[in-house]
Each structure stands twice: as structure tokens, then as C-alpha cells.
Amino acid sequence: MKVVVFLPSVRDGRNATRVRKFIEAQLKSKYETSVLDPAELDLSMLKMPLHHYQDRKKIPKVLLDIEAKMTAADAFLVVTAEYNHCIPPALSNLLDHLGPSLFACKPSGIIAYSMGPYAGMRAAVQLRCLLSELGTLSVPMILGIPLVHTSLDDGGKASNPHLEPGLATLMKQVDWYATALRNHRDKVGVFARNIGE
Amino acid sequence: MKVVVFLPSVRDGRNATRVRKFIEAQLKSKYETSVLDPAELDLSMLKMPLHHYQDRKKIPKVLLDIEAKMTAADAFLVVTAEYNHCIPPALSNLLDHLGPSLFACKPSGIIAYSMGPYAGMRAAVQLRCLLSELGTLSVPMILGIPLVHTSLDDGGKASNPHLEPGLATLMKQVDWYATALRNHRDKVGVFARNIGE
Amino acid sequence: MKVVVFLPSVRDGRNATRVRKFIEAQLKSKYETSVLDPAELDLSMLKMPLHHYQDRKKIPKVLLDIEAKMTAADAFLVVTAEYNHCIPPALSNLLDHLGPSLFACKPSGIIAYSMGPYAGMRAAVQLRCLLSELGTLSVPMILGIPLVHTSLDDGGKASNPHLEPGLATLMKQVDWYATALRNHRDKVGVFARNIGE
Amino acid sequence: MKVVVFLPSVRDGRNATRVRKFIEAQLKSKYETSVLDPAELDLSMLKMPLHHYQDRKKIPKVLLDIEAKMTAADAFLVVTAEYNHCIPPALSNLLDHLGPSLFACKPSGIIAYSMGPYAGMRAAVQLRCLLSELGTLSVPMILGIPLVHTSLDDGGKASNPHLEPGLATLMKQVDWYATALRNHRDKVGVFARNIGE
Numbered sequence: 001m002k003v004v005v006f007l008p009s010v011r012d013g014r015n016a017t018r019v020r021k022f023i024e025a026q027l028k029s030k031y032e033t034s035v036l037d038p039a040e041l042d043l044s045m046l047k048m049p050l051h052h053y054q055d056r057k058k059i060p061k062v063l064l065d066i067e068a069k070m071t072a073a074d075a076f077l078v079v080t081a082e083y084n085h086c087i088p089p090a091l092s093n094l095l096d097h098l099g100p101s102l103f104a105c106k107p108s109g110i111i112a113y114s115m116g117p118y119a120g121m122r123a124a125v126q127l128r129c130l131l132s133e134l135g136t137l138s139v140p141m142i143l144g145i146p147l148v149h150t151s152l153d154d155g156g157k158a159s160n161p162h163l164e165p166g167l168a169t170l171m172k173q174v175d176w177y178a179t180a181l182r183n184h185r186d187k188v189g190v191f192a193r194n195i196g197e
Numbered sequence: 198m199k200v201v202v203f204l205p206s207v208r209d210g211r212n213a214t215r216v217r218k219f220i221e222a223q224l225k226s227k228y229e230t231s232v233l234d235p236a237e238l239d240l241s242m243l244k245m246p247l248h249h250y251q252d253r254k255k256i257p258k259v260l261l262d263i264e265a266k267m268t269a270a271d272a273f274l275v276v277t278a279e280y281n282h283c284i285p286p287a288l289s290n291l292l293d294h295l296g297p298s299l300f301a302c303k304p305s306g307i308i309a310y311s312m313g314p315y316a317g318m319r320a321a322v323q324l325r326c327l328l329s330e331l332g333t334l335s336v337p338m339i340l341g342i343p344l345v346h347t348s349l350d351d352g353g354k355a356s357n358p359h360l361e362p363g364l365a366t367l368m369k370q371v372d373w374y375a376t377a378l379r380n381h382r383d384k385v386g387v388f389a390r391n392i393g394e
Numbered sequence: 395m396k397v398v399v400f401l402p403s404v405r406d407g408r409n410a411t412r413v414r415k416f417i418e419a420q421l422k423s424k425y426e427t428s429v430l431d432p433a434e435l436d437l438s439m440l441k442m443p444l445h446h447y448q449d450r451k452k453i454p455k456v457l458l459d460i461e462a463k464m465t466a467a468d469a470f471l472v473v474t475a476e477y478n479h480c481i482p483p484a485l486s487n488l489l490d491h492l493g494p495s496l497f498a499c500k501p502s503g504i505i506a507y508s509m510g511p512y513a514g515m516r517a518a519v520q521l522r523c524l525l526s527e528l529g530t531l532s533v534p535m536i537l538g539i540p541l542v543h544t545s546l547d548d549g550g551k552a553s554n555p556h557l558e559p560g561l562a563t564l565m566k567q568v569d570w571y572a573t574a575l576r577n578h579r580d581k582v583g584v585f586a587r588n589i590g591e
Numbered sequence: 592m593k594v595v596v597f598l599p600s601v602r603d604g605r606n607a608t609r610v611r612k613f614i615e616a617q618l619k620s621k622y623e624t625s626v627l628d629p630a631e632l633d634l635s636m637l638k639m640p641l642h643h644y645q646d647r648k649k650i651p652k653v654l655l656d657i658e659a660k661m662t663a664a665d666a667f668l669v670v671t672a673e674y675n676h677c678i679p680p681a682l683s684n685l686l687d688h689l690g691p692s693l694f695a696c697k698p699s700g701i702i703a704y705s706m707g708p709y710a711g712m713r714a715a716v717q718l719r720c721l722l723s724e725l726g727t728l729s730v731p732m733i734l735g736i737p738l739v740h741t742s743l744d745d746g747g748k749a750s751n752p753h754l755e756p757g758l759a760t761l762m763k764q765v766d767w768y769a770t771a772l773r774n775h776r777d778k779v780g781v782f783a784r785n786i787g788e
Contacts, residue, residue, distance in 0.1 A: 012638045038636065045629065045636070045681050046674070047603045083637070083687045084724045085519060086678060086717055090636050093680035100337075105373070117540060121512045122519050125326045125479060126677055126717050132325055133675040137334040137374075140297075140390060146511060169390075176302070176381070176388050177334075184377030191373050193337060193366075209441045235439065242432065242439070242484050243477070244406045280440070280490045281527040282716060283481060283520055287439050290483035314737060318709045319716050322676060323480055323520050330478045343708060494731075499767070522723055523716045531728040531768075534691075534784060563784075570696070570782050571728075574775030578767070585767050587731060587760075 001178060002032045004073040008081045008091035010039045015148045019079050019113055021156025026167050033077075034069050038090040041066070043097060051099025067102060075178040076108040076136055080127050082120035087127055095130060103136035105190040107177035109170045111143045119144030135193065139173035198375060199229045201270040205278045205288035207236045212345045216276050216310055218353025223364050230274075231266050235287040238263070240294060248296025264299060272375040273305040273333055277324050279317035284324055292327060300333035301387040304374035306367045308340045316341030332390065336370035395572060396426045398467040402475045402485035404433045409542045413473050413507055415550025420561050427471075428463050432484040435460070437491060445493025461496060469572040470502040470530055474521050476514035481521055489524060497530035498584040501571035503564045505537045513538030529587065533567035592769060593623045595664040599672045599682035601630045606739045610670055610704055612747025617758050624668075625660050629681040632657070634688060642690025658693060666769040667699040667727055671718050673711035678718055686721060694727035695781040698768035700761045702734045710735030726784065730764035 005023055009016045020035060027033050041062055050063045059067075070076075078095075081088050108131050112120035124142045131138050143166045145151055151160035158164055202220055206213045217232060224230050238259055247260045267273075275292075278285050305328050309317035321339045328335050340363045342348055348357035355361055399417055403410045414429060421427050435456055444457045453461075464470075472489075475482050502525050506514035518536045525532050537560045539545055545554035552558055596614055600607045611626060618624050632653055641654045650658075661667075669686075672679050699722050703711035715733045722729050734757045736742055742751035749755055 010636050010638060045601050045684065046679075047601060083683065084721045086683055086721045086724075088637075089680035089684035089687060092674065092677055092683065093636065096674045096680060105377075118512045118515045118538065121515055122720065125516050125519070128329055129322045129325055129713065130675045130677045132335065132337055133677075135337045137336070138329065139334070140329055140332045144512065172388055173390070176385070179385075180302075180377050180381030183380065184373070188373070188376075191369055193370070207439050207441060242404050242487065243482075244404060280486065281524045283486055283524045283527075285440075286483035286487035286490060289477065289480055289486065290439065293477045293483060315709045315712045315735065318712050319523065322713050322716070326516065327478045327480045330480075341709065499771075519720045523719055526719055526729065526731055529731045531730070532723065533728070534723055534726045566782055567784070570775070570779070573779075574696075574771050578771030578774065582767070582770075585763055587764070 001075065001175065002073045003027065003075050003077055004069050005033055005035045005077045005079065006091065006094060007035060007037045007079050008088045010090050015113060015115065016079065016081065018148060018152040018154065018156050019111065019145065022152050022158060022163065023077065023167070025156055026164065027171070036066060036069070036094060038094050041094065043093060046093055046096050049097050049099060051101065063097060066098065070098070070102040073106065074182055075106055075174050077111060078108050078127060078131060079111045079113070080120055080123045082112065082114045082123035085122040087123050087130065092130065095134060100135040100193060103134045105181050105185050106136055107174055107181060108136040108138045109174040110138050111145065111170070113145035113148040115147065115149050117146045119146040139170070139177055141170050141173050143167055143170045198272065198372065199270045200224065200272050200274055201266050202230055202232045202274045202276065203288065203291060204232065204234045204276050205285045207287050212310060212312065213276065213278065215345060215349040215351065215353050216308065216342065219349050219355060219360065220274065220364070222353055223361065224368070233263060233266070233291060235291050238291065240290060243290055243293050246294050246296055248298065260294060263295065267295070267299040270303065271379055272303055272371050274308060275305050275324060275328060276308045276310070277317055277320045279309065279311045279320035282319040284320050284327065289327065292331060297332040297390060300331045302378050302382050303333055304371055304378060305333040305335045306340070306371040307335050308342065308367070310342035310345040312344065312346050314343045316343040336367070336374055338367050338370050340364055340367045395469065395569065396467045397421065397469050397471055398463050399427055399429045399471045399473065400485065400488060401429060401431045401473050402482045404484050409507060409509065410473065410475065412542060412546040412548065412550050413505065413539065416546050416552060416557065417471065417561070419550055420558065430460060430463070430488060432488050435488065437487060440487055440490050443491050443493055445495065457491060460492065464492070464496040467500065468576055469500055469568050471505060472502050472521060472525060473505045473507070474514055474517045476506065476508045476517035479516040481517050481524065486524065489528060494529040494587060497528045499575050499579050500530055501568055501575060502530040502532045503537070503568040504532050505539065505564070507539035507542040509541065509543050511540050513540040533564070533571055535564050535567050537561055537564045592666065592766065593664045594618065594666050594668055595660050596624055596626045596668045596670065597682065597685060598626060598628045598670050599679045601681050606704060606706065607670065607672065609739060609743040609745065609747050610702065610736065613743050613749060613754065614668065614758070616747055617755065627657060627660070627685060629685050632685065634684060637684055637687050640688050640690055642692065654688060657689065661689070661693040664697065665773055666697055666765050668702060669699050669718060669722060670702045670704070671711055671714045673703065673705045673714035676713040678714050678721065683721065686725060691726040691784060694725045696772050696776050697727055698765055698772060699727040699729045700734070700765040701729050702736065702761070704736035704739040706738065706740050708737045710737040730761070730768055732761050732764050734758055734761045
């Protein structure tokens with residue numbers, strides 16, 4: 001199963017790298033993961049989303065690469081931090097660049113982290129809405145990583161004993177939905193829709 | 198396909214009845230619908246949800262009847278009004294009475310209405326979070342019914358030309374997910390989970 | 395300074411009583427508090443809010459009593475639990491019974507609790523929106539009480555060392571706004587508004 | 592009275608310019624406005640917010656200019672579009688660059704627009720939370736501009752008859768709070784706080 005992981009931050013001293021390493025290490029035996037990291041992608045602030053280009057030749061290479069990874073994926077993991085109780089702009093900017101057809105009828109799992117005790121849960125519930133509108137329904141469980149700077153070390157190793165079993169439970173749900181939806185896509189295709197419909 | 202419809206209000210002069218009639222008329226040729234109407238159910242303010250009863254013999258009949266309908270259902274339609282930008286208490290109270298196992302791995306569609314122009318969309322996004330946590334993921338589209346008191350007449354007939362095709366589009370999405378998830382439930386069962394996991 | 399405290403739950407075994415006792419004990423030396431407890435008020439599910447009565451003689455006594463307390467108040471403390479990531483219906487039902495004029499130009503402070511680690515913060519951000527629409531702006535700080543059943547004992551005594559200073563900080567903000575707004579109300583009165591405006 | 596206006600978008604073909612012109616024209620006789628437009632400011636995706644700089648000499652000029660405008664302001668107007676039901680990243684990125692002291696004890700008004708009928712109200716309620724956490728409480732009314740591309744012409748002239756009186760009502764509320772809070776700041780200063788407190 002192929003999973004694309006979205007990261008939320010380009011901030012100096014960001015904790016996203018710890019979370020990335022944690023996810024990659026936990027998933028590597030069972031999943032083929034590729035990571036969309038805003039710090040590597042270097043997208044500008046949104047001027048035109050992928051699905052608004054009339055001429056595919058004008059689509060920037062960075063978006064075509066993302067498109068290829070997402071088209072191959074069975075599911076998404078979307079990692080969010082929390083800035084002022086809301087979704088970090090580096091994450092919404094990445095997601096908003098992408099059209100609904102890339103997300104259609106594939107599930108997602110939300111992982112929220114923060115340096116405080118509440119694990120970014122306020123951003124996570126906003127993110128549910130963003131993902132739903134894009135067409136990827138997030139599974140019931142939200143994995144929270146509170147006190148991320150101490151719960152995960154630099155190498156992504158978890159000292160918080162809830163995190164490894166928590167990610168396993170999240171993946172069980174993502175797996176269930178990814179398989180259910182893939183089977184049905186293979187049978188009848190996706191339903192077409194327009195954003196805002 | 199069997200659909201359970203949740204209504205949101207017991208207010209004097211409520212518009213929920215118009216919406217109920219509209220839905221029932223539109224769905225009757227293709228779906229078997231049963232409606233959970235707080236005005237008929239007469240639930241008290243939540244003291245104990247269904248899944249907290251240790252002795253099934255003590256579960257009130259009204260909850261057992263709801264349980265039976267939900268167990269038979271393939272999908273849910275959840276109708277919300279908007280009170281002070283939030284979910285009406287009659288709806289959250291009805292939903293909060295019910296445990297996650299009744300919603301597990303079945304999809305839902307959100308229909309939001311209000312007497313104003315914004316169709317209850319602020320309540321609708323809160324409701325996405327409530328439904329996800331209960332275990333029923335809401336399909337991407339949210340059907341909005343603005344100016345409900347003039348868009349639908351007393352008998353539920355729509356003067357707003359967007360509403361009939363809108364409901365058809367919503368049901369196309371609900372159908373897709375209901376079939377995908379039912380097929381997979383039949384194959385592997387649901388995944389067990391605890392609220393808050 | 396007079397503060398009205400709203401409680402969120404009538405659930406069997408609710409933790410709201412611990413929180414009530416904690417607040418009352420902390421505030422008693424500096425504030426005159428009165429508590430609106432849904433478990434004592436016994437409101438029905440909302441049929442008609444106070445401000446919709448055309449004939450004041452028909453307003454139920456319970457609502458007139460609430461009105462009197464709120465009219466005398468300088469500020470509100472609104473305590474929320476979290477049910478399925480959302481506002482408990484007993485709280486929204488209590489608030490929705492009351493019209494915007496009772497809240498006009500008086501500030502509020504949000505206190506959120508849960509038995510989990512995230513302290514009901516998802517419900518708290520929904521509550522910000524409800525309170526703002528009612529006309530009482532909530533101060534920046536939200537006081538969270540995670541693991542409420544162990545953080546506060548039966549008598550409301552805090553074992554979590556953050557809670558007493560946390561409530562003091564919240565009250566500092568509530569105080570600042572209550573004084574600022576009272577001074578200005580005394581000078582120019584409140585601005586009239588309609589819900590939905 | 593001095594008002595700083597925040598704009599939400601740098602998108603090609605954005606409607607933010609119409610809204611900007613509408614606001615500037617309506618306010619010019621009574622307010623001194625300055626506009627923070629992400630399309631002019633050219634901020635990078637957030638690496639370090641203003642209040643994290645230990646050495647003020649290293650603060651970029653663009654942030655110092657914003658700081659000066661905000662320090663002089665009595666109130667803020669925050670204009671939001673809606674991208675996938677959420678706050679546009681150009682707006683959250685602008686706001687997240689700025690520390691809580693710049694917003695402390697000054698009110699804000701939210702203006703939401705979209706090309707659809709719901710006027711960006713889902714983004715607006717997220718924005719309430721972001722602004723509250725930054726320390727600027729948004730007044731009760733949210734001004735919605737539905738169908739922005741036809742409601743306002745290129746020059747910002749309103750064909751929708753609700754917009755001019757709507758903005759006047761919003762400003763009445765902003766005015767009330769701006770005066771109340773300024774008077775109290777002048778008397779006792781602001782309360783210090785830390786984000787996340």
C-alpha cells in the first residue's frame with residue numbers, strides 16, 4: 001500500500017522533522033511512503049492551483065511531481081502543527097495547490113502535534129473540514145502528539161509510549177478505508193465533482 | 198438501500214418539517230428511509246448514552262428502537278439547522294445518545310438549512326467533526342438550503358431550483374460510499390474502536 | 395464584580411460538579427458568583443428562546459430568574475465539557491434559550507475540561523463562535539482542565555498545579571475586559587443588534 | 592480612528608482588490624485606514640514570527656513597517672476569503688508572522704467573501720479562533736460578501752444593497768469596542784500574556 005505524507009511547516013527549528021522520521025520508521029516495513037515536505041517543495045504562496053491550469057504544459061514541475069505521487073497513492077497521512085489554534089499556512093498552501101480529483105475517493109489520516117499539551121487538536125478539527133472538501137475523508141481517529149519536542153527525539157524515536165500503538169491504530173483505520181475505497185474505485189471508478197458542489 | 202435521517206430541532210415553528218418532507222419525497226422511489234425526529238423521540242437531555250449501559254435490559258425502549266433502525270441502515274443523512282452559528286442541541290443530544298458502534302464504517306451526508314442566506318454552513322462544519330468522531334465519515338458535499346422558509350413550502354416542495362439536483366448529487370456520493378463500505382464490511386467486518394482513540 | 399458561571403452537563407457521574415466547586419472556591423474572596431447549572435434549571439429542549447416571547451407574562455420563571463442574574467452580571471464564565479469533539483447539548487441548550495441583549499457588551503471566559511488529555515479544546519473553539527454570536531466576546535485565554543477526574547477531587551481541590559494560577563490568569567483577563575466594557579456601557583450604553591446581523 | 596485592514600489572498604484574479612476598494616471608499620471619510628496586502632508585502636512562508644527575534648536589528652523591514660502600523664492602530668479589519676472551507680494561507684501566514692503584543696486589547700471586525708452564496712462563513716468562524724488567540728477579539732457581527740465577483744464591481748462599488756449598510760453596522764460595533772478598549776488601555780495599560788496561556 002502506498003501512502004503520501006503531507007508535512008505542515010517550514011519554520012526554523014520546526015518539529016515536523018521529528019514527526020516525519022517517526023512516521024517513516026514506523027511505516028517502512030508495511031507501506032511504501034513518499035513525503036510531501038513544504039520545506040523541500042518550495043511552493044510560492046498560492047497563485048493558481050493545479051486544476052485551474054488550462055494548458056497542462058504550463059503546470060510547474062513541482063506540481064506535476066506531486067500529482068504523480070498522489071495518483072499512485074492509496075491513502076494520505078496529513079500531519080498538522082497548530083499555529084494560533086489554526087492550520088499552519090505551509091500546510092493549507094500545499095493542500096490548496098491541489099485539485100479535488102487528486103484526492104477523490106481516497107482516505108486520509110490526521111496526525112496533529114504541538115509543543116503544548118493539547119497536541120494541535122484545534123488545528124486538527126479545522127483540517128478535517130479542509131480534507132473533506134478536497135474529497136479525502138479523514139478516518140475517525142486523530143493521532144495526537146503532545147509535547148512533541150520531548151515525546152519524539154531528533155531521530156523520531158518515541159519516548160511517549162502511546163505513540164507507536166497510536167500510529168498502528170490509526171493505520172488500521174486508514175488501511176480499512178483505503179482497501180474499501182480502492183476496491184470500489186476499481187469496480188465503478190470515482191464520482192466526479194466540483195469543489196463547492 | 199436503507200437510509201436513516203436525523204432531524205435537528207424541536208423548536209416551535211421549526212422548519213425541519215419542510216426539510217423532512219422534501220427529503221422523504223425525493224428519496225422514496227430509490228431508498229427506504231426512516232426518520233429520527235427529536236420532536237417524536239422525546240429524549241431527555243443526555244444522562245447516559247446507549248453504549249454506557251452495562252445491563253442491556255435497562256436500556257430505554259426509545260434507544261433500542263433507534264439502535265434497530267441504525268443497525269439496518271446503509272447510510273445516514275444528518276440534517277442540521279444553525280443556532281448561534283452552532284449545532285442545535287436537539288441534534289447533538291440525539292447523536293450523543295448513540296455509541297460509535299452504531300455508526301461504524303457507514304457513511305453520512307450532511308444537509309444544512311437556515312432562514313438566512315448562509316444555509317447553516319457554520320453548524321455544518323462543526324457537525325463534520327461530531328460525525329467523524331462517532332465513526333461515520335460525511336461525504337464531501339454538504340447540501341445547503343438557504344432561506345429555508347421560502348425555498349421549501351409547507352409540503353416540502355422546492356421553489357429553489359438547486360435543491361432537487363443538489364440532493365441527487367449528495368445521494369450519488371452517499372451511494373458510492375455506502376456501497377463501498379458495505380462491500381468491505383461484508384468481507385472483513387468493521388474495525389473496533391473506542392471513542393477518543 | 396459579579397460573575398455568572400454556566401455549566402455544561404447533566405450527565406450521570408458528570409465532572410461538572412468538581413469544576414463548579416473549584417471555581418466557587420477560587421473566586422469567592424474577590425467575586426460574587428452565581429451558577430447556572432442545567433442540572434438544577436431543568437430546561438426543556440429549546441422550543442422558544444427568551445427573546446422570542448412577545449408577551450413577557452408568558453416567559454417561564456426559570457428564564458426570568460436567569461435574566462435577572464445575567465442583567466446584574468459584569469462578566470460570564472462558561473464551562474464546557476466535550477462530547478464527541480463538540481459542545482455538550484446541555485450547554486448549547488442553556489445558551490440558546492437566551493437572547494443577545496443579555497450578553498451584550500459583557501465579556502466571557504471559557505473553561506474547558508475533559509477526562510482525556512486534550513481538555514475539551516475542540517469544544518472550546520466551537521464555543522468561542524457561539525459566544526461571539528450571542529454578543530459576549532471570550533477573552534484570549536482558554537483555561538483547560540485535562541484529566542478532570544484526577545486533576546480535581548470531589549471537593550474541587552486541584553492536584554494539577556497549573557489550575558489555580560491558570561484560573562487567576564483567566565480572571566485577570568476577564569477583569570480587564572469587564573471593567574473596560576462596563577465603563578463604556580455606563581458612558582454610552584450598548585449597541586443594539588439582531589442575531590444574524 | 593485608525594484602522595489596519597488585512598487582506599487574504601495573492602491568487603491570480605483574486606477578488607480581494609474589489610473588497611479593498613469597497614472598504615477604502617466606505618471608510619475614508621471617518622477613518623484613517625492602512626492596508627496590509629500580502630500581494631504587496633511579499634512575505635515568505637513563515638520561518639520566524641516577529642516576536643521570536645531576540646535581536647531587533649535582525650527583524651526584516653517589512654515586519655517593522657507592519658509593527659509600526661499596528662502599534663498606531665485602534666482596531667483591525669480582517670478580510671478573509673475561503674479556500675476549501677478554510678482560511679487562505681496568505682492570510683494565516685501574514686497573521687502568524689505577528690506576535691500577540693501587537694494585537695493586545697484592540698478589537699477586530701471580520702469581513703468574509705466568496706464567489707459562492709455562503710460568503711466564506713466557514714473560514715470566518717475559523718478566523719474568530721485565530722484572532723482570539725492572537726489577542727484581538729472580533730466583534731459579534733461578521734460581514735459576509737456572497738457572490739463577491741458580482742456584488743462588487745472592479746472599482747469596489749456595491750451592487751448588493753446590503754453591503755454598504757452592513758459595513759456601517761460592523762464599523763459601529765468596531766467603533767464601540769475600539770473606544771472602550773482604548774480608554775481602558777490609556778488608564779491601566781494592557782495585560783501581558785503569552786501565546787498558549
